[in-house]
Amino acid sequence: MLKEFKEFIQKGNAIDMAVGFVMGAAFTAIVNSLVNDLIMPILGLLLGGIDFANKFIALDGSDFSTIAAAEEAGVAVFAYGRFINAVISFLMIAFVLFLIVKALNALRKEPEVEVTTKECPHCLSEVPLAATRCPHCTSQLEV
DSSP, X not given: OHHHHHHHHHTSHHXXXXXXXXXXXXXXXXXXXXXXXXXXXXXXXXXXXXXXXGOOEETTSOOOSSHHHHXXXXXXXXXXXXXXXXXXXXXXXXXXXXXXXXXXXXXXXXXXXXXXXXXXXXXOOEEETTOSBOTTTOOBOOO
C-alpha cells in the first residue's frame, strides 16, 4: 500500500491537485475581498446604505447594533447578511471558473482534419479523393 501511495504521489496528479487547492484558496481570498470590500459596499450604497455584512437577527429578541456585539454578549444570531455575502462570493467564483473552463475547452479543440480520402461505393475501400478508379476492385468512381 505504501508503494502504491508513493507511485500515486510521483505521477504528478497529486502535485497538480495540491497546486490547484492552493491556488483555489488564494483565489477564494481574493474573491472574498472583492465581494466584502468592493462589491458589497457599492451594492449597499445603491440600496440605501445597507451593510449586508452586519445584517442579522438576534435570536433571543435583543437589539444589538452589530453582530460582534451580539456575539460578544453570547447571543445566537441569524446572520443572513453574511449568507448573502457568501452567496455572492460563490456566484462570482463559479462564474470565473466557468469562464476559465470555457477558455481552456476552446484551446483544447482539436483542429479539423482535412479529408483526403473517400470510400469506394462498391467495395467500401478507402481511395484518394482524386482517384477515378478504385485500386482494390477497379470500379469506375465519380470525380
